[in-house]
Amino acid sequence: MAEATGIEIKELYKIFGPNGKEMVQRVKDGMSKSELNEKHNHVLGLNNINISMPGGKIQVVMGLSGSGKSTLIRHINRLIDPTDGEVLYGNEDVCKMSQTELREFRRHKTAMVFQKFALLPHRTVMKNTVYGLEIQGVPMKEAEERAARWIARVGLEGFEDHYPNQLSGGMQQRVGLARALTNDADILLMDEAFSALDPLIRMDMQTVLLDLQEELHKTIVFITHDLDEALRLGDRIAILRDGAVIQQGTGQQIVLKPEDSYIADFVKEVNRGRVIRVETVMDQTKTLNTGTQIPANVMLEEAAKIFAAEGVNEASVINRSGTPVGVLTIQDTISAMVTPVAH
Amino acid sequence: MDLSEFPSLSRDTLRDIRLTVDSGFKDFTRTYGETLELMLEPVKDFLIFLEGLLIDSPWFIVLAVLVGIVFLLSRNIKITIGSVIALCLIGTFGMWEDTMRTIAMVTVCTLLAIVLGIPIGIFMARSDRVQGFVNPILDLMQTMPSFVYLIPVVMIFGLGKVPGLIAIVVYAIPPMIRLTNLGIRLVDPDVLEAADAFGSSSWQKLVNVQLPLALPTIMAGINQTIMMALAMVVVAALIGVKGLGQPVVNAIANQYFTMGVMNGLAIVAIAIIFDRATQAYGKRLQKHSEVVHG
Numbered sequence: 293m294a295e296a297t298g299i300e301i302k303e304l305y306k307i308f309g310p311n312g313k314e315m316v317q318r319v320k321d322g323m324s325k326s327e328l329n330e331k332h333n334h335v336l337g338l339n340n341i342n343i344s345m346p347g348g349k350i351q352v353v354m355g356l357s358g359s360g361k362s363t364l365i366r367h368i369n370r371l372i373d374p375t376d377g378e379v380l381y382g383n384e385d386v387c388k389m390s391q392t393e394l395r396e397f398r399r400h401k402t403a404m405v406f407q408k409f410a411l412l413p414h415r416t417v418m419k420n421t422v423y424g425l426e427i428q429g430v431p432m433k434e435a436e437e438r439a440a441r442w443i444a445r446v447g448l449e450g451f452e453d454h455y456p457n458q459l460s461g462g463m464q465q466r467v468g469l470a471r472a473l474t475n476d477a478d479i480l481l482m483d484e485a486f487s488a489l490d491p492l493i494r495m496d497m498q499t500v501l502l503d504l505q506e507e508l509h510k511t512i513v514f515i516t517h518d519l520d521e522a523l524r525l526g527d528r529i530a531i532l533r534d535g536a537v538i539q540q541g542t543g544q545q546i547v548l549k550p551e552d553s554y555i556a557d558f559v560k561e562v563n564r565g566r567v568i569r570v571e572t573v574m575d576q577t578k579t580l581n582t583g584t585q586i587p588a589n590v591m592l593e594e595a596a597k598i599f600a601a602e603g604v605n606e607a608s609v610i611n612r613s614g615t616p617v618g619v620l621t622i623q624d625t626i627s628a629m630v631t632p633v634a635h
Numbered sequence: 636m637d638l639s640e641f642p643s644l645s646r647d648t649l650r651d652i653r654l655t656v657d658s659g660f661k662d663f664t665r666t667y668g669e670t671l672e673l674m675l676e677p678v679k680d681f682l683i684f685l686e687g688l689l690i691d692s693p694w695f696i697v698l699a700v701l702v703g704i705v706f707l708l709s710r711n712i713k714i715t716i717g718s719v720i721a722l723c724l725i726g727t728f729g730m731w732e733d734t735m736r737t738i739a740m741v742t743v744c745t746l747l748a749i750v751l752g753i754p755i756g757i758f759m760a761r762s763d764r765v766q767g768f769v770n771p772i773l774d775l776m777q778t779m780p781s782f783v784y785l786i787p788v789v790m791i792f793g794l795g796k797v798p799g800l801i802a803i804v805v806y807a808i809p810p811m812i813r814l815t816n817l818g819i820r821l822v823d824p825d826v827l828e829a830a831d832a833f834g835s836s837s838w839q840k841l842v843n844v845q846l847p848l849a850l851p852t853i854m855a856g857i858n859q860t861i862m863m864a865l866a867m868v869v870v871a872a873l874i875g876v877k878g879l880g881q882p883v884v885n886a887i888a889n890q891y892f893t894m895g896v897m898n899g900l901a902i903v904a905i906a907i908i909f910d911r912a913t914q915a916y917g918k919r920l921q922k923h924s925e926v927v928h929g
Contacts, residue, residue: 369832371828371831371832395834395836396834397834398831398832398833398834399833399834400834402832403832403833404829404832404833406825406828406829408825410823410825410826410828410829411826411829412826412829412843412844412847412848413826413848413923414847414848414850414923423830423833423843424833424834426843427833427834427835427836427839427843428834455923456923457923475833481832
């Protein structure tokens with residue numbers, strides 16, 4: 293499969309209200325969300341969003357409720373029309389597509405998974421899964437063959453003839469995922485896809501998604517309000533607040549260098565041992581040629597386990613090819629795993 | 636000046652208004668009456684055909700077919716046996732032919748109401764403006780005393796089957812339209828959004844999502860329509876519709892108590908059969924939307 297195309301969001305604004313277009317300039321001139329609401333009775337949904345979502349990677353958009361993250365993801369397939377700005381997929385601007393082009397784009401380039409599953413209750417698992425292909429006009433036999441593969445892949449083999457109401461939440465979302473994957477689209481949009489599931493099943497589904505991404509390399513946009521989930525899944529993370537991006541980067545960057553106190557508050561609760569990699573903390577000025585070895589890309593928690601098991605204070609960090617690239621001490625490991633007192 | 640009296644238009648003016656409207660309508664009737672009648676010819680033919688079929692076929696075959704339909708709809712032995720008993724009693728008491736006429740009439744009226752009502756309901760669901768326009772008309776159709784709109788109908792079509800048909804459809808179609816509209820509007824917006832996200836055209840959305848999900852509500856509409864059509868059978872008898880209504884009208888005029896009660900009960904019996912069968916069918920349609928898993 294060819295490398296998936298990325299998505300480029302440029303200066304995107306969304307203002308809810310009758311005269312959104314006129315209000316954009318005021319917002320560009322620096323009017324705040326609350327001022328806009330009080331004086332003009334318009335709601336600022338998205339404020340100057342610029343995100344470059346890399347192709348074939350998982351881009352997480354994180355924010356609390358009301359931050360505009362669900363609005364943002366709906367701009368990528370234009371379920372919501374922007375007030376101003378561009379959403380580029382390759383060279384195409386999604387915001388400028390005609391209705392027909394947009395329908396074709398949705399049919400062939402995007403697939404979406406929803407927080408509340410949004411399955412068709414009157415259709416069986418199989419009929420739900422083929423929905424996207426059916427809409428495209430793919431012959432039913434071929435559609436069902438393709439769908440059967442994905443139903444099996446998400447672990448629902450044998451449930452093809454069940455109705456959604458006969459399945460648990462986790463299983464229903466597997467159907468949602470199978471339905472999206474069957475479309476074989478470049479872009480996978482996941483709107484709080486796992487938020488309605490209980491923690492164990494959520495972890496389970498995250499694993500399913502990561503496994504699938506290993507082989508599929510789709511451009512995935514994943515919305516969540518859960519930082520742990522964001523850090524686990526996201527190749528890149530953008531944090532949204534009041535409709536604006538307040539920080540974006542890799543999970544490591546966000547945990548280690550939170551841009552402001554709002555993010556710092558979030559990050560405080562994170563299990564850093566599971567987020568920070570050995571290579572981020574190690575002492576790169578030294579190398580060791582003997583003793584215990586730790587791979588550079590494992591998490592600190594793994595490293596701590598190795599220290600505990602080996603009973604040593606110092607280990608050599610090696611890269612993929614086995615060359616020593618630095619030194620990690622137990623001291624550094626512990627202090628990196630503990631949340632710093634102040635930021 | 637007498638303050639207790641509302642300052643109304645003078646008698647002469649009122650009379651002139653009445654005369655103008657009446658003669659205008661008479662002209663309209665003369666000009667278009669025949670065309671309208673021609674347009675409804677196929678419906679009339681179908682009604683006569685169905686009536687003939689029900690009356691002229693051997694009674695046991697008709698009974699078997701009717702009961703078969705009831706069973707297919709309800710998949711319920713109790714309802715099926717109940718219908719057999721009810722129909723046999725009707726036959727025993729000599730009301731078979733009238734009952735068949737009424738069933739034919741109600742069937743045709745219901746079909747007509749469905750064919751006209753569902754598209755109107757769909758248009759209403761798609762636009763608030765259409766809804767705002769159609770709703771008061773439906774209110775009017777439901778509350779206007781039926782005798783009042785029987786007048787123009789009789790003026791155009793005379794007495795007989797067709798005016799009866801129109802009167803019944805006018806009275807019975809509002810729930811069909813309203814519940815189609817409601818059913819489509821109540822479809823879960825999340826599911827509609829999903830259909831949009833996969834690139835459904837609006838026709839695909841209607842056929843794959845909106846109508847199937849609205850179907851239980853639409854079935855409730857059909858049920859209501861049948862009930863109201865049956866309720867109109869007696870009124871329609873006043874303008875010459877044959878069937879169970881006519882003996883009732885006769886009974887009222889001549890104070891034949893037993894005859895009135897018997898025919899009345901026959902109407903009740905087929906109403907119950909229709910109602911239970913369609914309701915059970917509606918329930919079966921809903922089965923998959925009950926939450927089994929919390």
